[in-house]
Amino acid sequence: MTAFSFSSRLPLEDAESSVRALLGDPSRMNPRVVDLTRTNPTTAGFSYPERELRRALGSDGVALYAPEPLGLASAREALAEDWRQRGHSVATDAIALTASTSEAYALLFKLFCDPGDEVLVPEPSYPLFEVLARLEGVRAVGYPLVYDGAWHIDLDCVRRRRTPRTRAVIAVSPNNPTGSVPAPSEFAALAALELPLVVDEVFWPYVFRRHESAIGTEAPLVIVLDGLSKRAGLPQMKLGWITLAGEAVLVSQTRDRLELINDNYLSASTPVQLALPELLALGQQVQAQISARCRSNLALLNQMLAGSAAQALSLDGGWSACLRLPDVLSDDEWALSLVSEAEVLVQPGWFYDFASGSYLVISLLTPPDDFVEGARRLKLHVDSKL
Numbered sequence: 001m002t003a004f005s006f007s008s009r010l011p012l013e014d015a016e017s018s019v020r021a022l023l024g025d026p027s028r029m030n031p032r033v034v035d036l037t038r039t040n041p042t043t044a045g046f047s048y049p050e051r052e053l054r055r056a057l058g059s060d061g062v063a064l065y066a067p068e069p070l071g072l073a074s075a076r077e078a079l080a081e082d083w084r085q086r087g088h089s090v091a092t093d094a095i096a097l098t099a100s101t102s103e104a105y106a107l108l109f110k111l112f113c114d115p116g117d118e119v120l121v122p123e124p125s126y127p128l129f130e131v132l133a134r135l136e137g138v139r140a141v142g143y144p145l146v147y148d149g150a151w152h153i154d155l156d157c158v159r160r161r162r163t164p165r166t167r168a169v170i171a172v173s174p175n176n177p178t179g180s181v182p183a184p185s186e187f188a189a190l191a192a193l194e195l196p197l198v199v200d201e202v203f204w205p206y207v208f209r210r211h212e213s214a215i216g217t218e219a220p221l222v223i224v225l226d227g228l229s230k231r232a233g234l235p236q237m238k239l240g241w242i243t244l245a246g247e248a249v250l251v252s253q254t255r256d257r258l259e260l261i262n263d264n265y266l267s268a269s270t271p272v273q274l275a276l277p278e279l280l281a282l283g284q285q286v287q288a289q290i291s292a293r294c295r296s297n298l299a300l301l302n303q304m305l306a307g308s309a310a311q312a313l314s315l316d317g318g319w320s321a322c323l324r325l326p327d328v329l330s331d332d333e334w335a336l337s338l339v340s341e342a343e344v345l346v347q348p349g350w351f352y353d354f355a356s357g358s359y360l361v362i363s364l365l366t367p368p369d370d371f372v373e374g375a376r377r378l379k380l381h382v383d384s385k386l
């Protein structure tokens, strides 16, 4: 047989865990299992304004292809206006459109890194960092978030993990899955590293207090990521955006390079860009439903787990809740015993790089009946093991 070689950037893992295999293949799942891992808003029982969405995508101009590497000016103007409404003045040409936030990371890694370079990423956090970096030949180096009743960035460790190959530092606010929002003083400390500061704010509308964007951080260069996926509950539209702030020269050097890279892909579709002002407005209806569900599920969870050995960690926002369990079992063992014995599916903390201890992650997007039943089974199961 002919043999080809494939890029070593592709991290083909062995099946590390049977929970991972189960999550990758829901058809293998026992239908009685209550799934507390669903994070796709389009299949979580929210009501979408379908007719209006169809109309928004059929606007004048959809038959014309006149691409702009940073994205259509009309869409970027809508986003500059969106920033204005949030109290920040951002120039239209400090915004670049992408097909998603994940793609934004790929663009930024191409922009700042050579193969073998490093970026600092929070842990626990978004599980895709490692693979997104690796696909660009870049190494994601974790820095810890630590919990003492609230989450903090271990800033000493950030400084220690910085090397001559570090090209950017990434923060997520609110973070996935911890729901934690870094304090302004933590952003200031990250800014003092004098590296490009990339802040993923895709979950910003889902915080319990007012969210202050990191765009206002005094730093040489701040890069804020956002997109339709979370804020409008519209991941299928495939549109994200990158906003640049900081010293004018650095902003303009970064913008020019982004323009150059984007010009080779032009991946944001014209109909979605044309529809963006309307999608932002329509998305508010979806956002409000998601927000209400996350809050009510969280309140139920805290009530239901009162007095249990499963403890919900406190959070500032987001779509997930993290649970600390007694470490009589590892997080993988807890997740496996929960699915096989209690028929409830959860994610083990190691998916998100929890460094130690037994943590589980559950989705606050879960439809309420399932959420209550899943939390009930979880509590009974955990308490029965002690």
Ligand SMILES: Cc1ncc(COP(=O)(O)O)c(C=O)c1O
Pocket (backbone or CB within 6 Å): 099, 100, 101, 102, 103, 126, 172, 175, 176, 200, 202, 227, 228, 229, 235, 239, 240
């Ligand atoms: C922190 C964070 N950033 C980005 C994304 C992906 O966003 P997009 O759908 O725009 O790629 C996710 C998805 O879960 C996420 O958790």
